Amino acid sequence: MSQPTSAPEIARGLRGVVLDTTSTCHIDGEAGKLYYRGYSIHDLAEYSTFEEVTYLLLYGRLPRRDELEEMDRRLRQSRSVPAPVLDVLRVVQKAHPMDALRTGVSALAAFDPETADTSLEATLRKAERLIAQVPTLVAAHDRIRRGLEPVPPREDLSHAANFLYMLHGREPDAEAVDAIDMDFILHAEHGSNASAFAARVTVSTGSDIHSAIVSAIGTLKGPLHGGAAEAVMHMVEEIGDPSRVDEYIQRMLAEGRRIMGMGHRVYRVEDPRARHMRERARALGERLGQPKWYQILERIAELTAPLRSRGISLNVDFYAGSVYYLLGIPEDLFIPMFAIGRMPGWCAHVLEQMQDNVLIRPLLQYSGPIDLEYVPIDQR
Numbered sequence: 001m002s003q004p005t006s007a008p009e010i011a012r013g014l015r016g017v018v019l020d021t022t023s024t025c026h027i028d029g030e031a032g033k034l035y036y037r038g039y040s041i042h043d044l045a046e047y048s049t050f051e052e053v054t055y056l057l058l059y060g061r062l063p064r065r066d067e068l069e070e071m072d073r074r075l076r077q078s079r080s081v082p083a084p085v086l087d088v089l090r091v092v093q094k095a096h097p098m099d100a101l102r103t104g105v106s107a108l109a110a111f112d113p114e115t116a117d118t119s120l121e122a123t124l125r126k127a128e129r130l131i132a133q134v135p136t137l138v139a140a141h142d143r144i145r146r147g148l149e150p151v152p153p154r155e156d157l158s159h160a161a162n163f164l165y166m167l168h169g170r171e172p173d174a175e176a177v178d179a180i181d182m183d184f185i186l187h188a189e190h191g192s193n194a195s196a197f198a199a200r201v202t203v204s205t206g207s208d209i210h211s212a213i214v215s216a217i218g219t220l221k222g223p224l225h226g227g228a229a230e231a232v233m234h235m236v237e238e239i240g241d242p243s244r245v246d247e248y249i250q251r252m253l254a255e256g257r258r259i260m261g262m263g264h265r266v267y268r269v270e271d272p273r274a275r276h277m278r279e280r281a282r283a284l285g286e287r288l289g290q291p292k293w294y295q296i297l298e299r300i301a302e303l304t305a306p307l308r309s310r311g312i313s314l315n316v317d318f319y320a321g322s323v324y325y326l327l328g329i330p331e332d333l334f335i336p337m338f339a340i341g342r343m344p345g346w347c348a349h350v351l352e353q354m355q356d357n358v359l360i361r362p363l364l365q366y367s368g369p370i371d372l373e374y375v376p377i378d379q380r
């Protein structure tokens with residue numbers, strides 16, 4: 001077969017490739033704007049709740065009060081996970097929490113009554129169940145690995161409050177609930193990022209939502225996607241004191257190293273979600289008598305100002321880690337926290353892909369040798 005005369009243009013990392021249309025989310029990376037189904041992230045962060053944002057993303061519009069109450073009731077009633085799934089978490093208790101979460105969601109598929117039904121209606125019901133169950137898996141695994149019994153979910157608490165309750169075994173205060181609710185809202189959806197893309201690829205083959213969420217969790221785990229908040233907090237702890245920031249950051253910049261919590265494939269200016277977490281990080285640090293973490297972050301932000309002219313600005317994860325840290329959340333739970341928040345977005349992408357499906361299957365241009373002689377193994 002003859003070789004093509006001109007090679008097709010390659011978009012490495014699919015950079016700049018428009019995959020399809022979407023009504024879930026709009027990101028204006030130049031202006032630093034983010035909308036979920038047409039609503040500004042700033043309004044949602046200020047006035048909404050995670051439950052309402054979940055309805056918005058799953059059903060495409062803001063709910064009436066009775067609709068929200070009805071969906072919230074279903075979520076609250078779906079929080080428990082089957083006992084054998086908790087046993088699976090016991091078996092994998094030494095695994096990283098993201099590996100345990102991925103395994104837990106996979107195990108849930110074996111017990112969901114509608115796993116094999118890939119109709120839109122069944123997928124929507126499974127989406128709600130999974131959104132409700134994922135926090136239970138994260139909290140239960142953390143308790144098990146600490147030698148404690150999982151705390152059963154409570155139906156009288158909000159999504160954020162119940163998660164903190166199951167994690168710490170005591171009712172959280174209002175400020176902690178508010179910070180985590182906001183964090184979940186800010187992480188709920190973000191277009192065709194790598195994990196949402198992975199979820200869409202999975203269902204584009206006709207596969208089911210449990211498989212798609214397993215793909216998404218595995219994809220989120222990587223440090224270039226979900227791991228940044230944890231990496232930022234490592235850096236901040238390593239610096240340890242505001243007086244040591246200048247020396248540390250100047251050395252990183254001189255060595256041309258990446259500073260975590262900065263830069264984004266889409267945003268050229270500050271990530272619009274960052275300001276909401278910044279305010280939470282500041283307020284929580286002050287209230288808990290630990291302002292130094294925020295002071296370190298602000299000094300890092302000042303020293304890295306020259307990067308802004310190259311489009312490398314602060315992203316949401318720059319401040320998220322310090323909020324989690326101040327709320328007593330272990331560092332390796334930072335990515336699972338992101339996953340809990342992102343569940344409605346992943347589910348919305350799964351539903352959107354299913355509604356007008358096309359198999360996602362790009363090409364690779366072959367760059368290896370061709371027509372090599374096959375030499376039998378004992379003659380090589």
Ligand SMILES: CC(C)(COP(=O)(O)OP(=O)(O)OC[C@H]1O[C@@H](n2cnc3c(N)ncnc32)[C@H](O)[C@@H]1OP(=O)(O)O)[C@@H](O)C(=O)NCCC(=O)NCCS
Nearest residue numbers: 224225228257258259260261262263264265312315316317
């Ligand atoms: C998010 C990220 C992967 C986006 O990457 P991308 O769109 O593929 O951009 P690239 O990795 O090609 O980076 C482009 C340039 O900016 C630089 N850059 C990107 N992020 C940087 C950072 N955080 N600190 C310093 N320099 C950075 C790169 O070194 C590169 O410079 P070069 O052109 O001189 O080689 C990247 O910015 C990053 O690694 N950030 C840190 C991790 C992070 O915070 N992730 C969370 C995202 S919400």
